[in-house]
Amino acid sequence: MNLNQKKIAFIALGQFLSQFSLDTSAKKESVFYNDLFFDRFLDLIALSQSHNGWFTPEQVHFSINSWAEALTEENLNQWLSEYDFSDVQPKTVGLILAGNIPLVGFHDFLSVLISGHNVLIKTSSNDQKLLPFLAEYLIAVEPKLAERITFAEGKLENFDAVIATGSNNTARYFEYYFKEKPSIIRKNRNSVAVLNGKESKEDLVGLGEDIFRYFGLGCRNVSKLFVPRGYDFKLFFEAIYQYGDIIHYEKYANNYDYNKAVFLMSLFQLLDNEFLTLKEDSSYASPISSVFYEFYDDLETVKTKLLEDSEKIQCIVSNNLINHSIPFGSSQKPKLWDYADNVDTISFLLKI
Known part of the structure; x- marks a missing residue:
């Protein structure tokens, strides 16, 4: 798969997500595979609060809408234009995801796939449904992604690098357990x-x-x-x-x-x-x-x-009181190039 094929798949996902809002959700004829996924996603959103009590419809819809706005051709091109993906040798990257907010690990998932690697995902028990559904949609759009995406049932095994998110306590465990692998270990912030x-x-x-x-x-x-x-x-x-x-x-x-x-x-x-x-x-x-x-x-x-x-x-x-601060009301709508912990995930993935 080349970079353009992967971008097309994620743009299609963004268009799919753009159909859903808290007030009203309506099918768009131009969106792929609505007959297979639209009603199922509505049901999943409705059931999300039963899977995690904090995942109310309002909060899930906000996350979905944020990703719909992010996954556009313009945003993907702007984000990826400064990187060179020509020499990537596909590796398997393990993801250990948090579950504090809906789809909190999606950016890592996106980054691994868009950079040309395979992703091995350990979801949080608090967010086990949303990401697998979106992965299923991506595979429907681009079947070659099926061999690139794996969800782990037990502990992670057979991976070349890892991105793990947890508390300060779990981070110490991650740092010890993954000390032989290239890694990004995220702590409390x-x-x-x-x-x-x-x-x-x-x-x-x-x-x-x-x-x-x-x-x-x-x-x-x-x-x-x-x-x-x-x-x-x-x-x-x-x-x-x-x-x-x-x-x-x-x-x-x-x-x-x-x-x-x-x-x-x-x-x-x-x-x-x-x-x-x-x-x-x-x-x-x-x-x-x-x-x-x-x-x-x-x-x-x-x-x-x-x-x-x-x-x-x-x-x-702040209102520009501090260098590199962001405007009021924007903290929960990061751009694709706003990396967690200010660690450039794509640069890390290009070096493993």
């Missing part, structure tokens, strides 16, 4: 926002999206705010009021009640709007339903801290 008090309400509404999308379970969710000393949180709370319905989701509400109780029993001072707590804390990893904040006196101090802690941070949201 969190995302932050840096404010200066001049943000508009629209900016802060976007920040709410960065905080609450996927219930805050993703590494790209903002879990920590840096704010100038004396910052007034009133506008922030007014802007995020529109996300208040999140408290009606039982799993989120249970986390809110539990974490708030733990904070209060520990006599921590909290800011609270009945669906989100804000706690002053120097850490990055806040629990679900809570965001940490830290005051600063000058931006240079924040820049230095973020640079020193770069291995703990996935992305930074």
Whole structure:
């Protein structure tokens, strides 16, 4: 298979995914194999929450729509144009995927296949259905991919390199277990926002999206705010009021009640709007339903801290206050070239 054939297959997948939305899903005549896959995918989306309680229809549709927007000819060409795939000798790359948000491992899956390698996938028990379905669709579009895609039932065996995602604890195990293989080992990371008090309400509404999308379970969710000393949180709370319905989701509400109780029993001072707590804390990893904040006196101090802690941070949201930060509301819509942990996956795959 050449690169163009693989791009055509993924573009077709993007067109297939573009048919599905939370409000309405409708077949497009130009999309391949709708007779085999359209209704089945609707059923799978409807059942996703029974497989993982956090995978509500809204969150699954958001992930699907994000990938539909990403998998276009223009985006694929822009992403891949700087790489040379001419000397790739196909290897088998093992993927150990996380399951915290829907299709969280799809970028690694895409990267391995598009670079010309074979992929051996160990799915998370929390997300076992969506990726195999999309792989089945890709194989229908391009049958040659069948020999390139394998899902492992047990432990990974017979692979040449590995990309593994997990917690800091599991990362230590991965690093030991895979020490003889080329690898990318991903650990816990969190995302932050840096404010200066001049943000508009629209900016802060976007920040709410960065905080609450996927219930805050993703590494790209903002879990920590840096704010100038004396910052007034009133506008922030007014802007995020529109996300208040999140408290009606039982799993989120249970986390809110539990974490708030733990904070209060520990006599921590909290800011609270009945669906989100804000706690002053120097850490990055806040629990679900809570965001940490830290005051600063000058931006240079924040820049230095973020640079020193770069291995703990996935992305930074701000109005260009920090170099390489991204706009409010965009953290959960990375581009194809926005690599996890800032590790260029394609470059890694071209060197194995």
